Amino acid sequence: MEIKEKLGAIEAILFASGEPVEMYRLSEASGVDAGTLPSLIRLLNERYDDMGSGICIKKLEGSFQMCTREKYSPMIRTALETKRNAPLSNAAMEVLTIIAYNQPVSKGFVENVRGIDSSSVVNNLVEKGLVEEAGRLDIPGRPLVYRTTAVFLRSFGLSSTADLPPISGHNRILIDEGNIES
């Protein structure tokens, strides 16, 4: 298979899937081996850049997703007749930050850092798709733990949680989850 065709296949798959596609799935379906994939995606993105294309491919942790470029958002909004969403509240940003920097964490952990029950804020972030459940803690009550999603990464212009801006001096908020749940 020619490189041209490989690129076409990657584009078609990402376009049709809409959602982020895991590297292994993209590789399997396109017939491009996983090692070559990142360089081909880079090639596509360079091409989009050169042409001033309205779309681009974002890397979100181990997945790729095709999206529009920021600068065209006013035009898209006009076409779709949608409005901007209400910005995230301070409380929501705070909870999102706690989860992002300490994931996976339970609601109890979040509550402990904020000193207030944050269950509904967490649920709200789940509904917005910014946060998702990530299993349960192996302690009594088996509380659910949460992590950020690809939507979160995309929404904040990150390609991985490793790219989160460092917290002044501290990399993590240092609380041992085990102590909290006692």
Place this chain on the structure above:
Amino acid sequence: MEIKEKLGAIEAILFASGEPVEMYRLSEASGVDAGTLPSLIRLLNERYDDMGSGICIKKLEGSFQMCTREKYSPMIRTALETKRNAPLSNAAMEVLTIIAYNQPVSKGFVENVRGIDSSSVVNNLVEKGLVEEAGRLDIPGRPLVYRTTAVFLRSFGLSSTADLPPISGHNRILIDEGNIES
């Protein structure tokens, strides 16, 4: 506005819309006058052709739609189908069993038991054919209820839901949801 930017805007709008976009709407949103639009679309399509892109723009009765190229359909199908080989997540297993042991139940019921919105997990189970809609509840909002399917029985080697392994103590969570209309 440069031509490059006009092309980018058209691409972004068509990409984000998904559905066909009427010419007048596309013109209005992108700021390209309707007379010029067809020639710019032709330009984009030529470019896609040259690059062997996986996408193209189709004209349908006064509307335009961005689509994938026919020849990549099998790959796209593979990409979508590879998802089915992924084992169920813990969250999916939990939701599946809540439905299995209490069916037919609404998403609200599942959310109540788990303490978290599980709507997308239910949708995912429907997509996998493990769960299906089974009418609506006769309560305000008329929520849909769900039950397990034959695929579910097959996946767990059961011949009927009556063969579900018994659960010690409580067989069902007793929340009366009201009457179901099928």
Place this chain on the structure above:
Amino acid sequence: MEKLTFSLENFEGPLDVLLNLVTKHKLDIFDIEISVLLEQYMNFLDEAHEKDMELAGEFLEMAARLIYIKTAYLLPQKEEAEKMKKELEGALIELSLCREAAAKLSENFIGDDIFVRQPMKLKADTTYRLVHDPERLVNAYMTAVSGRKIHKGRTNIENKINSVVKRRIVPVLTKVVHILRELYETGEVYMDKLYEGADDRSSRVATFLAVLELTKFGRIKISDDNMRVFFSGDRRRKKWKSKKNSEQ
């Protein structure tokens, strides 16, 4: 010091209030003057209370926690007090760092400016194909239902109480309330009576600390023989005495 004029509903819980007080009064977050913080916090609660607002439990719990720390400093062994103060400072530092990070993060929000597509509706077979042991259903169900308890029902409350008791905050507060209640009724009470039912050590310590704290605040006085406690104001005490006399 400047008086606080904001009200309860503007705050996301007691830590948020404390953090604001620390900032407002330029307290050193790494070495907080507990007595100043306590005073300001109490003023805040009074004001909120005056506005006829129901004080949520966590706000009172925080008051008790501050009182406890302050009281523990009166003990010859200061380790416990130091430890609790550090814990509180830690929590405040954490929250303020978290706020900083949240502010930084929210500057980068571009979620509204990036659009994605809905997946194409293709006729693809997405039917689940794997086969599992039915016993997995039981396990998953039990886990799902066990999770239910932490959101609903008693376990949650019990957990909360346990964690509070573990920090030994509630005992002092409840003892303070207990003592005041006794005194409101009678104006004077025998010390022994305050210790009634306080069988375990922590409960006795709590009573002791509660008396100490109330004395220190000038709320109550202890008789010269250390046998009785009474309100600092004389009025009630007399009332109580006369009542007692009439009973005799």
